[in-house]
Amino acid sequence: MTTPNTASSVISSDKVNGTTVYNPAGEKLGSIDSLMIDKLSGRVRYAVMEFGGFLGIGTDRYPLPWEMLKYDPMQGGYVVSLAKEQLEGAPRYAQDTTPEYTDEYGRRVYDYYGLPYL
């Protein structure tokens, strides 16, 4: 007999990657490509969302501050308070052009989503 995995307090990075991201209206925004982890504190700073393109070609990466994501067991994905239109001007990069995640870049991302960069 196995207890459901949700009773566990941790989740594998393998399970996070590939998970669908929805907005509160239930529209699919994208899916998690990878996580960005603060080297010093070990905290997950960003979930990098993949969105756009076709069959993986031309998709963009959107770093989302981790605290924006709420897991919804009903939908089996993350819900982010974000309209599709808000993604249009959001910080993003192409798959092969990962920027350096400096403090300056971090501030730009957090500012865009109206969150304090600590």
Next chain:
Amino acid sequence: MTTPNTASSVISSDKVNGTTVYNPAGEKLGSIDSLMIDKLSGRVRYAVMEFGGFLGIGTDRYPLPWEMLKYDPMQGGYVVSLAKEQLEGAPRYAQDTTPEYTDEYGRRVYDYYGLPYL
């Protein structure tokens, strides 16, 4: 011109996974298979190390408290203060038998490595 990635304060989960783990003597202990992330705090709790087996068959997974890992840029891998013999009795599981990471399990892992489970 690109600045080296090490100037960045974050690292991608993609880059952590697959990274070699050494002991202070420079012996290879294994490689990182995945990360276990605390759902509530977003902190990385464990790096799950893969070790043993042959060509991926029969390898075991060893959850290591994240704070045990120090990155060594010279070796291009993580260094863990651990003798190979210490792994023999360490908490582990086969790839297809991931246990539930309850507090009880967490305490067992942290106890084994002499670390406080907070």
